[in-house]
Amino acid sequence: MIPPAAPARVIDAPNFSTSRFRAEREADWIAFDLLLTKLEKKGAKALTSDELLQLPILYRATLSSLSIARATSLDRALLDHLEALSIRGYFLVYGVRESRWNRLRRFFLYDWPAAVRSVWKETLIIALVILLGALTSYSLVASNPEWYFNFVDEEMSGGRDPRATAEYLQTTLGHGKAAAEKGESGLHVFATYLFTHNSRVSILSFALGFAFGVPTLMLEYYQGIGLGAMMAVFSAKGLGFDFGGWLFIHGTTELFAAALSGAAGLRIGTAVVFPGARGRLQAASQAGRTAGKVMVGVILMLFAAGLLEGFGRQLITDTMLRYATGTLMLLFWLAYYYIPRREDVT
Amino acid sequence: MTAAANAKHRAASAKKIRQFVTPEGVDLELKIASAGLRFGALLVDLLLILLALFLFSLFMLWVGLASQSDVTVVVWLLGAFVLRTFWFIGFELGSRAATPGKRLMGIRVVARDGGRLTADAVVARNLIRELEIFLPLMMLGAGAAEDMVSGWIMLAGILWSLTLSLFLLFNRDRMRMGDLIAGTWVVMAQRVKLDADIGVDAAGGAMTFTEAELAVYGIFELQELERVLRGRDPRAMREVADAIRAKIGRPVAEEDDVFLLSYYRQLKARLERKLLFGKRREDKYASD
Numbered sequence: 001m002i003p004p005a006a007p008a009r010v011i012d013a014p015n016f017s018t019s020r021f022r023a024e025r026e027a028d029w030i031a032f033d034l035l036l037t038k039l040e041k042k043g044a045k046a047l048t049s050d051e052l053l054q055l056p057i058l059y060r061a062t063l064s065s066l067s068i069a070r071a072t073s074l075d076r077a078l079l080d081h082l083e084a085l086s087i088r089g090y091f092l093v094y095g096v097r098e099s100r101w102n103r104l105r106r107f108f109l110y111d112w113p114a115a116v117r118s119v120w121k122e123t124l125i126i127a128l129v130i131l132l133g134a135l136t137s138y139s140l141v142a143s144n145p146e147w148y149f150n151f152v153d154e155e156m157s158g159g160r161d162p163r164a165t166a167e168y169l170q171t172t173l174g175h176g177k178a179a180a181e182k183g184e185s186g187l188h189v190f191a192t193y194l195f196t197h198n199s200r201v202s203i204l205s206f207a208l209g210f211a212f213g214v215p216t217l218m219l220e221y222y223q224g225i226g227l228g229a230m231m232a233v234f235s236a237k238g239l240g241f242d243f244g245g246w247l248f249i250h251g252t253t254e255l256f257a258a259a260l261s262g263a264a265g266l267r268i269g270t271a272v273v274f275p276g277a278r279g280r281l282q283a284a285s286q287a288g289r290t291a292g293k294v295m296v297g298v299i300l301m302l303f304a305a306g307l308l309e310g311f312g313r314q315l316i317t318d319t320m321l322r323y324a325t326g327t328l329m330l331l332f333w334l335a336y337y338y339i340p341r342r343e344d345v346t
Numbered sequence: 347m348t349a350a351a352n353a354k355h356r357a358a359s360a361k362k363i364r365q366f367v368t369p370e371g372v373d374l375e376l377k378i379a380s381a382g383l384r385f386g387a388l389l390v391d392l393l394l395i396l397l398a399l400f401l402f403s404l405f406m407l408w409v410g411l412a413s414q415s416d417v418t419v420v421v422w423l424l425g426a427f428v429l430r431t432f433w434f435i436g437f438e439l440g441s442r443a444a445t446p447g448k449r450l451m452g453i454r455v456v457a458r459d460g461g462r463l464t465a466d467a468v469v470a471r472n473l474i475r476e477l478e479i480f481l482p483l484m485m486l487g488a489g490a491a492e493d494m495v496s497g498w499i500m501l502a503g504i505l506w507s508l509t510l511s512l513f514l515l516f517n518r519d520r521m522r523m524g525d526l527i528a529g530t531w532v533v534m535a536q537r538v539k540l541d542a543d544i545g546v547d548a549a550g551g552a553m554t555f556t557e558a559e560l561a562v563y564g565i566f567e568l569q570e571l572e573r574v575l576r577g578r579d580p581r582a583m584r585e586v587a588d589a590i591r592a593k594i595g596r597p598v599a600e601e602d603d604v605f606l607l608s609y610y611r612q613l614k615a616r617l618e619r620k621l622l623f624g625k626r627r628e629d630k631y632a633s634d
Contacts, residue, residue, distance in 0.1 A: 016622075017615075017618075018614075018618055019543055022543055023543075026540075029540065030540075039441070040441055040442060043441075060370060063368065063370050063372045066372060067372055071621070072618060072621060072622060073618065074565055074568055074569065074614055074617055074618055074621065075543070075572065075614070076569045076572050076573070077538075077540070077541040077572065077576060078540070078543070080538045081538045081539070081540040081541075083374070083375065083538075084535070084536060084537055084538040085538075086372070086374060087374050087376065087535055088535065088537070090368050090374060091441075091443065091454075091456065091535075092441060094368075094369075094462060095441060095443075095462050095463065103465065107465070111466075115466075192419075192420045192423040192424055193423060195424075195427075196423055196424070196426075196427040199427065199431070200476070203431075203473050203476045203477075204476065204477060206473060207473055207474045207476055207477035208477065210474070210523060210526075210527060211510075268527055281526065281529075282529075284526055284527050284529075285458065285467075285526070285527060285528060285529025285530075286529070287527070288467070288470040288471075288526075288527030288528045288529065289464065289466040289467055289470060289528065289529065290466070291470060291527075292465075292466035292467060292468075292469040292470030292473070292528065293466045293469070295469060295470070295473055296466075296469055299431075
């Protein structure tokens with residue numbers, strides 16, 4: 001027996017319509033929206049455990065609504081709203097997986113030294129470049145003091161040039177009477193100024209790295225040149241040892257930081273030129289993330305160097321003590337960066 | 347608009363959409379933010395930084411005069427440095443990954459690989475900014491300060507530094523140098539309010555249109571009509587209503603909004619029914 005055909009009229013009232021779909025799901029979207037706003041404004045701690053459990057459920061419900069709406073609805077306002085809500089939800093639900101405190105702890109204990117360790121080759125190269133710069137200018141100025149004026153800006157040197165007397169040079173190192181008269185009032189201002197200035201130079205030397213690392217190398221070489229020229233002037237007057245101490249106390253930290261910022265720049269430069277098996281973009285972004293970590297460290301190191309330069313150097317006037325402090329700082333940084341730790345294995 | 351122009355418009359907006367599949371398997375279809383929006387956001391941020399710096403300076407000046415101590419100079423120097431270096435980093439590390447300027451423009455930073463946005467990426471992309479903004483300025487300053495640099499060399503320097511700063515104009519993902527190195531994108535992230543459903547068939551049956559009258563338009567026209575209806579501008583509604591009446595050959599007999607609303611609802615119902623059966627008619631030029 002063939003059953004009688006169902007009357008065609010029944011199909012006329014469709015069970016599914018986009019308006020009905022919206023009416024049924026809208027409550028979820030509104031709840032999700034409210035939850036996200038709360039999360040954005042007050043953080044995950046403000047949510048009750050009930051709300052936390054609701055979050056992924058509402059998120060998935062919204063994504064599923066988006067899929068259905070895309071396939072069935074032509075309501076632009078609805079589609080736009082669902083898309084925006086899903087994007088917002090995705091980044092909040094998947095965005096933060098760690099508390100700020102944990103992130104900070106991991107950075108200091110592990111990420112920072114690991115990033116520095118991973119650029120060791122670049123650090124060596126930059127250190128050699130700085131040394132090379134220093135040697136170049138040292139040998140040139142030692143053989144002919146006139147060279148000095150090619151290397152060091154008249155304003156920057158503040159009278160510390162080959163024409164100066166040994167006594168004057170001595171005072172610039174913080175020995176003798178003139179230094180004592182100057183007092184300590186301007187110290188912290190000076191230290192802060194040095195810190196901000198050095199940080200900007202380091203940031204620049206890092207940022208220039210992507211031009212295949214060439215400007216970075218040049219900048220670091222130039223830093224070495226200034227150093228070597230000064231060194232030559234002081235040692236010609238028999239003040240080499242004292243100048244060394246004057247430089248060493250903060251120089252180990254500051255030059256280390258300078259070398260690291262150059263290394264970070266160089267890492268990016270080499271990644272762009274020699275991406276290896278990865279795509280060039282991917283190589284650049286991986287190098288950039290490592291370099292970013294190194295750079296946060298560099299700014300912190302420069303802050304320490306600024307303190308040493310501004311306070312330490314003016315308060316510690318004994319040359320041997322200066323050497324000792326500088327060595328101690330260097331050993332501290334080396335130990336912090338290069339001693340392997342347990343997290344490396346995992 | 348012709349069929350070709352329509353297709354071109356669609357292709358252009360499709361070019362800005364990037365596939366971004368969540369672990370649940372839904373493609374979020376992120377849209378790359380335009381260079382204009384990025385520039386606007388930057389301007390707003392720079393203005394806010396300047397304003398903050400100005401207020402901070404005034405405050406420190408006041409404190410300094412009152413206390414007669416040069417500690418205020420230290421605080422001022424450090425504060426200015428922190429403000430300048432960490433304004434962008436600090437805001438982009440927040441849960442909305444956007445500075446106030448970016449929030450205003452409705453854009454945000456995301457990691458290109460779909461993972462979470464890490465702190466090192468944010469730091470890297472923003473330290474490069476230092477270079478992008480200040481290198482052209484420095485070139486200008488250096489050129490002006492030293493007479494031995496000839497005008498042409500200065501120009502070359504500025505052009506070179508500008509190619510770095512304007513790098514985002516030269517790639518289709520609108521990536522700055524910093525985005526490139528940090529592996530990030532800047533995408534649209536406006537909030538869209540859920541407008542009332544104008545498709546409910548409460549009073550939609552005021553007029554009925556025949557199949558032939560509804561067959562003249564496609565999805566593009568439907569959504570333009572939706573925009574006009576939501577805009578509630580009587581002059582625009584009058585124009586659109588007249589255009590539709592002329593097209594389907596109906597006399598002016600009803601109020602514009604009643605006519606448009608009924609037409610919209612029935613057209614939408616018709617096109618959505620077709621959509622369910624796998625037929626997506628993009629615009630009026632596509633075959634029905």
